[in-house]
Amino acid sequence: MKIRLYQINTERDKDGAFLRAYSANNPPKEDIYDEVFRGIVKADDLEDVFALFNTFPPMVHRGRAMSVSDVLLVEDPDFAGRMNCYYCDDIGFKKIKFDYESIKPDKEKYMKVVYAEPGLEAYETYIGRNLESMQKAVGEGFIEPLWIEDDVCIIDNDSAKLIGMPGNRHINNGHSVIAGPFFVCGDDGDNFTDLNKSQIEKYLNKFKSPETISQEEVEDDMKFEIYEM
Numbered sequence: 001m002k003i004r005l006y007q008i009n010t011e012r013d014k015d016g017a018f019l020r021a022y023s024a025n026n027p028p029k030e031d032i033y034d035e036v037f038r039g040i041v042k043a044d045d046l047e048d049v050f051a052l053f054n055t056f057p058p059m060v061h062r063g064r065a066m067s068v069s070d071v072l073l074v075e076d077p078d079f080a081g082r083m084n085c086y087y088c089d090d091i092g093f094k095k096i097k098f099d100y101e102s103i104k105p106d107k108e109k110y111m112k113v114v115y116a117e118p119g120l121e122a123y124e125t126y127i128g129r130n131l132e133s134m135q136k137a138v139g140e141g142f143i144e145p146l147w148i149e150d151d152v153c154i155i156d157n158d159s160a161k162l163i164g165m166p167g168n169r170h171i172n173n174g175h176s177v178i179a180g181p182f183f184v185c186g187d188d189g190d191n192f193t194d195l196n197k198s199q200i201e202k203y204l205n206k207f208k209s210p211e212t213i214s215q216e217e218v219e220d221d222m223k224f225e226i227y228e229m
Contacts, residue, residue, distance in 0.1 A: 002123070003049060004073040005037040006103060007063045019068050021090040028071060028087060030099045036063030039115060039123040045079075046072060046086055046093045059181055060115055060125050060137050073100050112194040114184040114203040118166040122207035124200055127183060129192070139165065139180050146171075146178075147187070152199060155192070156182035161222045167213025177213055177221045 008018045012032040022028075039058060043049045052058075053066035070088040085098035110126040115137070127137050134143050134155060144158035148171075157165065157180045165180030184203045186193035195203070 001043045001079060002040050002075040004035055006033040006071040007036050008032050008069055009034045017069060022087045022094045030102050033103055035103050035105050037061045039125045040120050060127055071098050111185060114200055116169055116207045117181045118168045119210050122204055137183055151187050153187050154182050154184055161218055167218045169207055169211055177218055179218050
């Protein structure tokens with residue numbers, strides 16, 4: 001299921017809307033919400049999403065556990081149409097009108113990347129520009145940049161194969177394996193940066209489909225050091 005999750009920023013919540021049940025007379029105000037996740041999750045319905053974000057949330061989730069007052073945007077055309085918003089109420093979810101397009105991630109804090117997890121289709125999302133956020137996105141530990149173009153690189157977990165992370169995608173024309181989650185970002189020579197629109201399209205297409213990679217193949221690839229696309 002392709003979703004976006006919005007949560008109230010309590011510093012901007014002057015009227016006590018956080019954890020408040022839905023009221024048609026006092027609908028949620030977009031200006032106190034932040035986007036805290038966008039991407040693809042393994043879920044069949046809204047209750048599955050709620051359970052996921054309260055047990056094992058995605059590594060690129062930038063917020064807290066899901067709770068009453070959160071707003072969920074479902075972008076999946078197979079789920080009751082496309083681009084519908086749902087308010088997390090005290091019991092279940094309420095379909096609402098919500099101007100999600102007015103809520104933009106802070107470009108100073110977050111960069112736009114292509115993210116790939118084992119077993120899931122690659123998706124566009126945002127990751128914090130600080131080291132802690134990048135480490136969290138690949139499963140903690142040291143990050144490892146693998147340059148695939150002069151201004152584009154893959155960031156993965158340096159120890160992924162050693163600690164037994166599952167195989168994710170093949171690179172180097174199928175001759176090598178990336179284990180564990182990774183993201184593709186830009187590189188301006190000094191910092192990791194956003195991908196532009198054409199780069200996003202290119203790498204969403206390249207890493208679109210999840211691959212089946214045995215743990216034996218991952219272990220056999222541990223000593224490979226030169227990466228080419």
